[in-house]
Amino acid sequence: MSDETRQHYDQFAHRYDEIFLSRQRDKILKLAAYVPRPWSTPCLDAGAGTGIAGKVLSHTFVNVDISAAMLSHAEDPRVIADVQNLPFEDETFGFILCVSVIDHRLDxxxxxxxxxxxxxxxxxxxxxxxxxxDVAHVEWTLMSIFGRLEHRLDLGPDVGFITRKQSHQESASR
Ligand SMILES: C[S@@+](CC[C@H](N)C(=O)[O-])C[C@H]1O[C@@H](n2cnc3c(N)ncnc32)[C@H](O)[C@@H]1O
Structure with missing residues (x-):
């Protein structure tokens, strides 16, 4: 976990929504529109920050972030954790959202x-x-894990990717 990142967001948390709410809302709405509903629960917002996704999608996400100050603005359930080492069992979540979190400070x-x-x-x-x-690195890594991307989206400041994990049946027939 990066202490520098956590400290940055801890200090910035009280102003985050004022500055980024509308920008993040647009990205989240566009991304989520490509994921077929109903979403199997529980759903995870990894690097949830102030929990904008749960609020704009009117949906309950497990909000995970390294910054307690960011999470203090999010709704429950909230878990302080690093996306690189999540405190959850394998195959827990029916949908995962991760918006503007993966950066050069992460593996x-x-x-x-x-x-x-x-x-x-x-x-x-x-x-x-x-x-x-490094969008190309992220795209290449997603391709190598999932085999294919369902969608690649231009989200203004971000590039969005929608991927689906293979079912057990698909994995068995490979
Ligand atoms: C730009 S904000 C995005 C927040 C939210 N996803 C949104 O769309 O508004 C990045 C968030 O990622 C969190 N973050 C950064 N590195 C993380 C890590 N290793 N594990 C969990 N959260 C992390 C930060 O604390 C911050 O809240």
Whole structure:
């Protein structure tokens, strides 16, 4: 976990929604629109920050973040944890959202493998990365884990990816 990142967001938390709410809302709404409903529960917002996704989608997510101050603005359930080492069993979540979290301070392979580990078979991961980050590395890693991308989206400041984990049946027939 990056102490620098956590401290940055801890200090910035009280102003985050004022500055980023409308920008993040647009990305979240566009990403979520590509994921077929109903979403199998529980759902995870990895790097949830102030929990904007749960609020704009009117849906309960397990809000996970390394910054307690960011999470203090989010709704329950809230868990302080690192996306690189999540405190959940394999195949727990029916949908995972991860918006503007993966950056150069994280181990991309480790983070994406950890999100995949806790994703149920046949469930979707909707992830966005700022265009200023190493988008090609993220895209390549997603392709190598999932085999294919369902959608690649232009979200303004971010690039969005929608992927689906194979069902047990699909994995068995490979
Ligand atoms: C740009 S904000 C995005 C927040 C939220 N996803 C949104 O769309 O508004 C990035 C968030 O990722 C969190 N974060 C950064 N690195 C993390 C890590 N390793 N594990 C969990 N959360 C992390 C930060 O604390 C911050 O709340």
């Amino acid at each position: 991309i392979e480790l983070s994406l493998k950890e999100l995949t580990r806790v994703l149920k078979p046949d469930a979707h991961l909707a992830l966005s990365v700022l265009k200023t980050e």
